[in-house]
Amino acid sequence: MQIALLGFGVVGGGVYAICQDRSDLRVTRVLVRSDKPEIAAIATRSMDDIVNDPAIDTVAEVMGGIHPAKEYVEAALNAGKHVVTANKALIAACGDELTALAKKNGVSLRCTAAVGGGIPWLVNLERIKRLDTVSEVGGIMNGTTNFIMDAMHTSGAAFGDVLAQAQALGYAEADPSADIDGDDIRRKLAISAGVAFDVSVEETAIPTFGIRTVTDGDITAFRQRGFVCKLLATAMRCQDGVCAFVEPTLVRAGEPEAAVGANYNLITYTADRIGRQSFFGQGAGRFPTAGNVVQDCLDILGGKTAFYADISRRTSLAEDAVSHPYYVRTAAPDEFLRSVTVDTWGGGVITSAVGVDTMLRWAKAKLQEDPGCFVAGIR
Ligand code: HSE
Numbered sequence: 158m159q160i161a162l163l164g165f166g167v168v169g170g171g172v173y174a175i176c177q178d179r180s181d182l183r184v185t186r187v188l189v190r191s192d193k194p195e196i197a198a199i200a201t202r203s204m205d206d207i208v209n210d211p212a213i214d215t216v217a218e219v220m221g222g223i224h225p226a227k228e229y230v231e232a233a234l235n236a237g238k239h240v241v242t243a244n245k246a247l248i249a250a251c252g253d254e255l256t257a258l259a260k261k262n263g264v265s266l267r268c269t270a271a272v273g274g275g276i277p278w279l280v281n282l283e284r285i286k287r288l289d290t291v292s293e294v295g296g297i298m299n300g301t302t303n304f305i306m307d308a309m310h311t312s313g314a315a316f317g318d319v320l321a322q323a324q325a326l327g328y329a330e331a332d333p334s335a336d337i338d339g340d341d342i343r344r345k346l347a348i349s350a351g352v353a354f355d356v357s358v359e360e361t362a363i364p365t366f367g368i369r370t371v372t373d374g375d376i377t378a379f380r381q382r383g384f385v386c387k388l389l390a391t392a393m394r395c396q397d398g399v400c401a402f403v404e405p406t407l408v409r410a411g412e413p414e415a416a417v418g419a420n421y422n423l424i425t426y427t428a429d430r431i432g433r434q435s436f437f438g439q440g441a442g443r444f445p446t447a448g449n450v451v452q453d454c455l456d457i458l459g460g461k462t463a464f465y466a467d468i469s470r471r472t473s474l475a476e477d478a479v480s481h482p483y484y485v486r487t488a489a490p491d492e493f494l495r496s497v498t499v500d501t502w503g504g505g506v507i508t509s510a511v512g513v514d515t516m517l518r519w520a521k522a523k524l525q526e527d528p529g530c531f532v533a534g535i536r
Contacts, residue, residue, distance in 0.1 A: 158181060158182050158183070158214055158215055158454060158457070158458045159183050159185045159212050159213045159214055159215070160172075160176065160182060160183065160184045160185065160213070160214075160215045160216070160217055160454060161184070161185065161186040161187070161188065161207040161210070161213045161215070161216050161217070161233075161238075162184055162186070162187045162188065162217050162219060163188045163204075163207075163216060163217065163218045163219060163220045163226070163229055164187075164188065164189075164218070164219040164220030164221070165187050165189050165193050165196065165200075166219065166220070166221075167442075167443045167446075168219040168243055168270070168443060168446045168447050168450065169187070169217075169219040169220075169447075170443065170447075171443040171444050171446065171447025171448075171450075172184070172217055172219060172447045172450050172451055173187070173196070174444075174447070175444070175447055175448065175451045176451065181455075181458060182451065182454055182455070182458070184199065185199060185210075185212065185213060186199050186200075186201055186206060186207050186210065186213060187199055187200050187201070188200075188201060188202070188203075188204060188207060188220075188229070189201070189202060190202070204229050204232060207233070208232050208233060208236045208238075209236075213238060214238060214239060215238060215239040215240070215241060215454055215457060216229075216230070216233035216238050216239070216240050216241070217240075217241045217242070217450055217454065218230055218233075218240060218241070218242040218243070218244055218247075219242070219243050219244075219447075219450065220244070221243075221244055221246070222244075222246060222247075223246055223247050223250055223251070226242075226244055226247050227247055227251055227255075230242065230247070230255055230266075231255070231258060234255065234258045234259050234262050234264055234266070235258070235262060237262055237263070237264060238264060239259075239264045239265040239266070239267075239457045240255075240259065240264070240265070240266050240267075241266075241267045241268070241270075241450055241453040241454055241457070242266075242267075242268045242270075242271065243268070243270035243271055243446055243449070243450050244268070244271060245268075245271040245272060245341070245344045245345055245348060246344060247271075248268045248271045248348050249344035249345075249347045249348055249360045250360070252268070252348065252351065252357075253357045253471075256464055259464070260464070265457045265461065265462055265464075266464065267453035267456065267457065267461075268348070268453075268465075269449040269450075269452060269453050270446045270447075270448075270449035270450045270453070271345070271348060272298065272345040272348050272349055272424075273298065273345070273422050273424050273436065273438070273440045274300075274422070274438075274439055274440040274441040274442060274445045274446040274449065275438055275439050275440070275441075275442065275444070275445020275446055275448050275449055276422060276424060276436045276437070276438040276439070276440060276445075276449075277436065277449065277452070278349070278424045278436050279348070279349070279352055279465055280452075280456075281426075281434070281436065282294065282349065282352050282353055282426055282465070283352060283463070283465045283466075285426060285428050285431065285434070286352075286353070286466075288430075289428035289429055289430045289431050290428060290429045290430075291353040291354065291394075291426050291427070291428045292393060292394050292427050292428065292429060293391070293392070293393040293394070293425075293426065293427040294346075294349045294350060294353045294391075294392050294393075294424075294425070294426045294427075295346060295349070295389060295390040295391040295392055295393075295424070295425065296389060296390065296414060296422070296423050296424045296425045296435065297387055297388070297389065297414055297417050297421070297422050297423045297424070298342045298345040298346065298349075298390050298422055298424055298440065299336055299339075299341050299342040299345070299388060299422070299440065300328055300419075300420030300421065300422060300439070300440045300441050301323055301328045301329045301330075301333065301336035301337070301341075301420065302336055302337060302339075302342070302367075302368050302388040303387065303388070303417060303418075303419070303420055303421060303422070304319075304323050304326075304328050304329075304419055304420040305319045305320055305323055305337070305368065306368065306371075306385075306386055306387055306388065306405075307417070307418045307419060308322065308323075309371070309373060309376045310376055310380065310385060310386070311418075313373055313376070313377070314373065315372070315373050316368075316369075316371055316372065316373070320333060320337070323420075328420050328441070337367050337368050337369045338365075338367035338369055339365040339366065339367035339368075339388065339403045340365070342388060342390045342403050343360055343361075343363050343365045343390070343403050344360050345390065346363060346390035346391075346392055346401055346403060347359070347360040347363060347401070349390075349392065349424075350392035350399060350401050351465075351466055352465040352466045353392065353426065353466075354392070354394060354399050354472075355466045355467050356398075356399055356470075356472035357470060357471045357472060358392075358399070358401060358471075358472060358474065359471060362473070362474055363392075363401045363402060363403060363474065364401075364402045364403070364404075364513060364514050364517040364518065365402070365403040365404070365517070366403070366404045366405065366517050366520050366521070366532055367388065367403075367405075368388050368405055370524075370528070370529050370530060370531040371386065371405060371531050371533075372486075372529075372531070374503060374504050375484070375486060375503070375504070375505065375531055375533075377503065378484075378502045378503030378504070378505060379407055379484075379502075379533075381503075382502065383409060383410050384407040384408065384409060384410065384535070385407070385408055385409075385410055385412075385414075385415035386405050386406070386407055386408075386533055387405070387406055387408060387414050387415070387417070388403070388404075388405055388406070389403070389404065389405075389406040389408075389414065389536075390402075390403045391403075391479075393478075393479070395475050395478035395479070396475070396478065397475035397478060398472060398473070398474070398475050399472060399474060399475065400474055400475045400476075400478035400479055400513075401474055402479070402513045402514070402517065404513070404517060404532070404533065404534045405531070405532070405533040405534070406533060406534045406535075406536055407484060407533050407534070407535045407536065408536050409536075412536075413425075413435060417437070420439070420440070420441070421437060421438065421439065421440070422436075422437070422438060422439070422440030423435055423436070423437045424436045424440075476512070476514040477512025477513065477514045477515055478512075478513075479512070479513045480510040480511055480512045480513065481510050481511070481513070481534050481535055481536065482499075482507055482508050482509060482510055482511070482534075482535045483507070483508045483511055483516055483532050483533065483534055483535060484502060484505050484506075484507055484531075484532065484533045484535060485505055485506050485507075485508060485520070485530075485531075485532050486504050486505035486506075486529075486530065486531045486532075487523055487527045487529075487530040487531075488527045488529065488530075489523065489526045489527040489530070490506075491523075493519060494506065494508070494519075497509050497511055505531075507535070513534065516532060516534075517532070520532040
């Protein structure tokens with residue numbers, strides 16, 4: 158297989174290094190934005206050099222972002238080249254469109270590295286559907302926020318200090334908003350729900366609350382009561398279709414998610430016959446993520462032509478299909494909160510079961526009035 162890499166950053170460099178050790182996969186072109194002396198002989202700044210080279214059969218897109226990655230992927234698919242991508246933003250936003258284009262051109266589009274970095278999540282989700290019905294997917298799908306929550310629990314440190322540590326270690330982005338506000342995990346959930354349930358989910362339609370406002374005082378209250386707080390993603394089949402949400406969640410100390418430390422991920426599906434299966438590992442990083450890109454290339458080389466899901470139309474998410482109690486801390490309690498309050502924990506209150514959409518909509522609105530407001534679902 159002759160591969161053209163689009164991008165030569167952390168993941169692209171990893172793909173190149175893995176392929177250097179193999180005779181069946183050869184990286185023969187690399188699209189770069191700046192000079193890379195170590196690959197000068199095969200580097201190009203022109204996508205045309207790749208699209209017009211008939212010897213290249215597969216394009217591996219590891220540049221990130223939606224534009225110009227989308228236009229490059231379209232050009233590659235239209236030129237009859239298979240595409241492998243690690244780009245979750247691109248797949249969450251344009252996965253249906255690009256899958257249709259790949260089918261039209263008789264080529265493959267694989268994106269295993271887009272969710273869970275190096276974890277073989279999407280491929281196993283795809284496999285389980287061959288013999289069972291998936292009822293639920295989700296879990297810990299963002300390493301940066303898991304690192305922050307874990308460090309706050311184990312060291313008692315404040316959010317800002319732990320975030321700075323995550324940035325110093327290279328886990329969090331320089332602008333960590335996509336991690337701590339939940340956009341990154343929401344994208345991964347949208348892609349996973351699409352594959353699990355053969356639906357197309359608009360990522361921004363998923364109710365989401367991040368961890369930006371959690372305090373060490375909240376964590377102390379949780380620990381004292383035997384709970385661990387994690388940012389969890391959940392999507393499930395429900396009576397009216399599919400529901401999905403992302404929120405800080407209090408899990409009992411003995412549950413598998415509670416034991417996930419540092420920047421690891423734990424992603425789970427539940428299927429009717431097989432029950433729960435979970436996948437643990439590094440959800441980011443050079444060789445884990447590059448490994449999944451190369452595995453996708455090997456699958457295509459081995460003749461795999463199937464797509465992850467047969468998605469044809471956008472699906473509206475069911476509202477308030479799930480209800481559970483919440484921990485809520487706000488300096489501006491209102492009539493709604495008072496009407497559902499059943500207990501007090503430290504600086505916060507516990508509610509009776511409230512619909513997820515209702516609560517997360519309320520919490521988002523409350524942030525305008527009280528920017529320090531924090532909520533966590535209780536599982
Ligand atoms: N920022 C992401 C994370 C990287 O922390 O999980 C992988 O998507």
